[in-house]
Amino acid sequence: MDISTFLASLEASAIATRIRDGLYLFPMIESTHVVGLAMVFGTIAIVDLRMLGLASNRRSVKRMFSDLLKWTWAAFALTAATGLLMFITNAGVYYHNTLFRVKMVLLVLAGLNMLVFELTAGRSIHRWDEAPSAPRSGKAAAALSLVLWISVIFVGRWIGFTTTRATPVSVPADVNFDDLFPGTPDGAAPEVPPDKK
């Protein structure tokens, strides 16, 4: 199976179709994606600033890792899952979008940066745990992490401006919340604009 067949089958899947056709699913998934990425960036930035010696620099780095990184990973899982759900609704378009590809490369680089840190400065963390800042290689990893994650946010936001939605949302006329609470202040029957009929 070549890639375009695979992407097309993702788009045709039942779950992708439900998200595309639903009025609420895509906006809610996208909002959850923003909440998740805010948590990922917010918690990672706290750790990075600590390693750079710019904030919290009297606290144990190990302690901050154990306080924070589990939340970072949980938020990352949420962000990745919602990202995947958005991807499958319009897989062909995203796959060929340059900025989407740049974002994926940046995410891989962020992962590699973390891996390199674990294998270098992370190994000797017991020696600089209480120091005001990490050794040079640790500082470099922290600075690179901040740059990469901020870039991921920028490029991610830009994807939305360079792709078109799979299907333009059409609002069904029967979504009428005025009917939810009969007898509300202006309890008259909701007026339907003539052009919406």
Added chain:
Amino acid sequence: MNEFAEWLSQTYLSTLIQNHNSWVIPTIQSIHIVGIGVVLGSVFMVDLRILGWAGMDQTLRQTTNRFGPWLTGALCALLATGVLMVIGEPVRELVTVSFWLKMFLIAVGTLVAAAFQISLRKHEGDWEGAVRNRTSIKSLAILTFLIWVAIIILGRLIAYDHVWGSWSPAQKA
């Protein structure tokens, strides 16, 4: 509000943003999201400390001293970028349910955060005890976190105001 939005969209700064909107709007939105990350991270850390789930090597006061200024600073950056977004796309922003609901929750969230920090400065001992013993304070910490989560969701929903159906003024216009 419609007339105000129309008027605003004719102003010099608004037309300037509109004329460069291929990069200005995404840039402002991206900075806005980075700020959101700082706000949510800061609120989260203070709430975790109240819940006793993280930062227990620090006092409550040390925790708010560490994250309070970042919260204030990021909120100022969010206000600045937010104002620019409203000026750049007044009709898209102001004529939505999500925007006004979001503004209301921001007022609530900010007042709660400010009141907590002021009260903590005056009654530090009481708060340390209350956080240890009273479960109502812990529920309040979870609630304030959820308020900020709701603010983020509403912010994104400004682009999808149709989810409010007939409540959305944009649908009636």
